[in-house]
Amino acid sequence: MKILLVHGPNLNLLGERESKHYGTATLEQINQDLSEIATGRGHTLESYQSNIEGELVNKIQEARKQSVDGILINPAAYGHTSVAIRDALIAVKIPFVEVHLSNIAAREEFRHKSLISDIAQGGIFGFGPDSYKLGLSGLMSVLQGIHKN
Numbered sequence: 001m002k003i004l005l006v007h008g009p010n011l012n013l014l015g016e017r018e019s020k021h022y023g024t025a026t027l028e029q030i031n032q033d034l035s036e037i038a039t040g041r042g043h044t045l046e047s048y049q050s051n052i053e054g055e056l057v058n059k060i061q062e063a064r065k066q067s068v069d070g071i072l073i074n075p076a077a078y079g080h081t082s083v084a085i086r087d088a089l090i091a092v093k094i095p096f097v098e099v100h101l102s103n104i105a106a107r108e109e110f111r112h113k114s115l116i117s118d119i120a121q122g123g124i125f126g127f128g129p130d131s132y133k134l135g136l137s138g139l140m141s142v143l144q145g146i147h148k149n
């Protein structure tokens with residue numbers, strides 16, 4: 001199965017950015033770890049990061065044309081604000097899991113609301129870089145379930 005890993009704005013700075021919230025792993029390390037896990041389970045994983053909302057929308061739209069089976073997304077700050085990313089995820093009808101490194105429910109009030117949680121298969125937040133691994137595990141289970149039908 002084809003899995004697309006999408007990272008939103010400022011996640012290119014992981015490793016040097018607010019380690020109290022986000023840990024010390026770099027985006028490259030996270031991408032590498034997830035790629036190894038996915039490959040080990042017989043899937044392919046492509047990673048994509050952008051700081052630009054429209055580029056993230058374009059990537060999600062392209063995922064349908066590229067027959068992506070599942071999306072793992074950390075929308076970062078756009079998760080709290082972007083109706084466009086929500087609409088793109090609805091439009092492509094690809095199952096997705098939402099992840100956040102930090103516990104967004106325990107931070108500023110504006111981070112408590114996610115515009116994509118209610119349309120996600122599920123979500124993981126608060127485990128640092130492990131949020132991605134846990135999210136990938138959940139997504140792979142969802143995809144295998146779909147595959148069986």
Ligand code: DQA
Pocket residue numbers: 009010011074075076077078099100101102103104111
């Ligand atoms: C984040 C949480 C968001 O509120 C924040 O804007 C980010 C990262 C996380 O992974 O914890 O950039 O998505």
